[in-house]
Amino acid sequence: xxxxxxxxxxxxxxxxxxxxxxxxRSELANPLLFFVLVITLFPLAVGAEPNLLARIAPGIxxxxxxxxxxxxxxxxFRSDFEDGTLEQxxxxxxxxxxxxxxxxxAHWLVTGLPLLLxxxxxxxxxxxxxxxxGILLLxxxxxxxxxxxIGSIGVALTIGLRKGGIILSLLVLPLYVPVLIFSASxxxxxxxxxxxxxxxxxxxxxxxxxxxxxxxATAAALKMSMS
Amino acid sequence: MSALLQTSxxxxxxxxxxxxxxxxxxxxxxxxxxxEGKNGSGKTSLLRILTGLNLPESGEVLWQGQPISExxxxxxxxxxxxxxxxxxxxxxxxxxxxxxxxxMGKPMPxxxxxxxxxVNLYRFGDNFVATLSAGQKRRLALARLVVTEAKLxxxxxxxxxxxxxxxxxxxxxxxxxxxxxxxIVMTSHHDIEMKNSDVVRLNLSE
Numbered sequence: 001x002x003x004x005x006x007x008x009x010x011x012x013x014x015x016x017x018x019x020x021x022x023x024x025r026s027e028l029a030n031p032l033l034f035f036v037l038v039i040t041l042f043p044l045a046v047g048a049e050p051n052l053l054a055r056i057a058p059g060i061x062x063x064x065x066x067x068x069x070x071x072x073x074x075x076x077f078r079s080d081f082e083d084g085t086l087e088q089x090x091x092x093x094x095x096x097x098x099x100x101x102x103x104x105x106a107h108w109l110v111t112g113l114p115l116l117l118x119x120x121x122x123x124x125x126x127x128x129x130x131x132x133x134g135i136l137l138l139x140x141x142x143x144x145x146x147x148x149x150i151g152s153i154g155v156a157l158t159i160g161l162r163k164g165g166i167i168l169s170l171l172v173l174p175l176y177v178p179v180l181i182f183s184a185s186x187x188x189x190x191x192x193x194x195x196x197x198x199x200x201x202x203x204x205x206x207x208x209x210x211x212x213x214x215x216x217a218t219a220a221a222l223k224m225s226m227s
Numbered sequence: 228m229s230a231l232l233q234t235s236x237x238x239x240x241x242x243x244x245x246x247x248x249x250x251x252x253x254x255x256x257x258x259x260x261x262x263e264g265k266n267g268s269g270k271t272s273l274l275r276i277l278t279g280l281n282l283p284e285s286g287e288v289l290w291q292g293q294p295i296s297e298x299x300x301x302x303x304x305x306x307x308x309x310x311x312x313x314x315x316x317x318x319x320x321x322x323x324x325x326x327x328x329x330x331m332g333k334p335m336p337x338x339x340x341x342x343x344x345x346v347n348l349y350r351f352g353d354n355f356v357a358t359l360s361a362g363q364k365r366r367l368a369l370a371r372l373v374v375t376e377a378k379l380x381x382x383x384x385x386x387x388x389x390x391x392x393x394x395x396x397x398x399x400x401x402x403x404x405x406x407x408x409x410x411i412v413m414t415s416h417h418d419i420e421m422k423n424s425d426v427v428r429l430n431l432s433e
Contacts (some may be wrong), residue, residue, distance in 0.1 A: 003304065003333045012330040016319070038263045084312025085327075091278055092331040093304040196304040 009094045010102045017106030020079075027075060032095060032114045035068040039122045042080035050127045057126035058136070058187035065115055065140065066176050069147040072111040073155050076103060076148075077222070081159050090226060100222070104152045104215070112144030129191035135200075136190075139183035142203040148209040150175045156221035179206060229291075231410050232256045232277070232379060235284035238273050246272055247431055250323040252288070259401065259411040259424055263432035265311060270414040273310070273431070274383050276411060278308045288380075304333045307377040308383055313368035313375055317357040321348060325374050345400075346370045347393065361388040369397060372404070380404065382413040415424065 004012065020027050042060050062089035071203055080086040080103075089099050119140055120133055128136065154172040156162030228394050230253040237250040246269030247314045254260055265275055275281040275318070277288055279295050288295045295302045315324045325339050335342075342351050346366040356364060372380055380401075386394050398421060405424045419426075 004330050009330055012327070016316075016323075017326055019323075020316065020318050062317075082312075084310055084314035085316060087280065087312065088309055088314040088331060090280060090310070091303055091306060091308050093300040093333065094331065095300075120394075210396060223280075227275075 003093055004026060004153075006094060006098055009092075010098055010169075011024040013099055013102040014106050016201070017103055018109065021106065021110040026071075028110055030070040031072040031111045032118065035064050035072055035115055036118060036122065038067065039126070043126070053125040054129060054191070057128040058132070058191070060120060060182045061119060061136065062125065062143075062180050062184045063130075063186075065119075065144060066104045066147065066173075066180055068115065069111065069151060070172065070176075071170070072107070073077070073148075073151040073168065074165070076107045076152055076155050077159050082153070086159075086222065087226060090223060096219035096222070100152065100156075101172045103105060104148050108145050108148040109187040112140075113150055114171075115144060116140045127216075128187075131193065132187050132191040132197060134190070135189050135196055138200065139186050142200070142207050143179045146175060146179050146203075146206045146210045149214040152218045153221055155212055156218045156225060158225075160225040182206075228349045230292060233289040234277070235287050235289065235290070237273075237288070238283040238284045239269055239276060239281075241272060242271070243287065250254040252427075252429070254313040254410050254412070254427065256377065256410065257405045257425055258263050258427055259405055259413070260411065260427045260429060261419060262414045262429050262431065268323070268431040271383055271432060274310075274381050274412060274414065275309075277379055278306060279303075280308075291383075297344060305378045306333070307369065307372055307375060307380045309368055309380075309382045311383055313364050314371070315356050315364065315367055318355065320353050320355055321359075325370060328371045329374050332371075332377065335374055335376045342370055346374050347396065362390060362393065365389055366393060378409050380409065380411045380413070382411070384414055384416065386415055422430060 038058055046052060061092065072088050077086055080089065090096055095117045116137060119136060123133060123136055154168050157171065158168045162166065182199045182202045186196045186203070187198065232252070232254045234250055234252045238248045239246040250273075252260065257348050262273060264270050272281060276283050277287070290302045290305070316327070319327070322339055322342060325342060340349065340352060343352055346369060348363060348366055348370070351359065351363070356367065359367065369385060385397065390399070392419065398419065402421055402424055406413060
């Protein structure tokens with residue numbers, strides 16, 4: 001029998017990871033819960049003054065999204081590393097970057113996409129300008145995959161370390177900063193009624209750049225970590 | 228007969244200790260290499276170098292005369308590696324695990340229930356791996372040998388936590404594989420008796 005085609009292998013691994021996520025629902029809810037809790041804490045801490053909250057809403061939402069993404073990063077490869085399935089993945093006849101992309105896609109569907117669904121509710125709570133809702137969703141849609149993709153490189157580099165948590169944050173956070181700057185700025189501009197095409201173009205560029213390059217880097221980093 | 232798997236001047240250094248130096252091996256169809264040696268003598272390292280997971284300090288591993296780094300996917304299609312870790316997911320059922328194994332390699336045209344039967348796990352197909360015993364998990368890990376078509380089996384202590392009956396069963400399976408022109412490289416602390424096969428022994432402690 002011939003081995004699966006590349007796209008079949010991609011979908012197979014994607015489905016497997018989604019199934020595993022479904023069977024560990026508590027882990028699945030973790031980043032989402034964190035995202036919601038952090039954002040609800042802000043009005044309590046800085047006071048419920050509508051103008052102030054509306055002003056800082058883009059920043060709050062994006063910083064929370066960034067931290068929520070960081071929180072869940074380790075899960076991309078951790079369990080596979082520990083039970084040896086990652087080893088088997090590297091020994092597969094399929095190109096490793098494609099398998100990596102499948103895993104990162106599954107991770108984003110499980111941790112990034114839910115943020116997209118609750119973000120409008122939280123934006124409403126913070127009193128964000130209504131004109132900015134669409135742009136908020138668009139930045140999350142474009143930005144969170146970038147976070148997962150960049151994060152996967154960091155996780156792959158630190159997976160072999162026993163206490164890689166701090167190094168992972170130091171490695172990954174600086175690379176997250178451009179996404180944070182451009183997305184918060186886009187939402188700000190949209191709330192002020194300005195054009196956001198420049199910011200969105202930049203974010204799209206980030207997405208395509210990381211989509212094409214990060215799986216290759218992650219695969220190479222995994223090979224290094226496993227040896 | 229031409230050699231399938233060869234190593235040329237393989238040297239492995241770990242933490243400034245030389246584990247083995249200038250190792251030259253040659254295995255052809257139907258041969259089994261038993262790697263022996265004390266703990267920490269480099270058995271696992273050698274096996275991982277043969278799979279390409281680790282890189283040697285110097286030297287090369289050749290598959291049909293070509294370095295494995297150049298052969299790429301065609302080599303990985305021919306290799307089945309069973310390491311220290313079972314490489315199966317706790318939260319999947321036995322059947323789901325086997326399907327995953329098949330998806331990652333070159334599937335053997337075999338009914339998966341029959342495959343489970345071959346490793347004495349019939350009726351466990353829909354059980355989650357988390358509920359299996361250590362020996363059952365090991366047998367499921369070894370089931371990858373049955374469900375994929377690979378010529379070279381590389382196994383690190385395949386008999387860990389297996390009972391005597393299972394050990395005999397797998398030895399029989401190994402002999403069959405060798406008789407069909409396969410090649411096996413394995414480490415084991417158990418006494419292996421394969422009278423009908425061409426056994427090559429390598430002791431890394433000497």
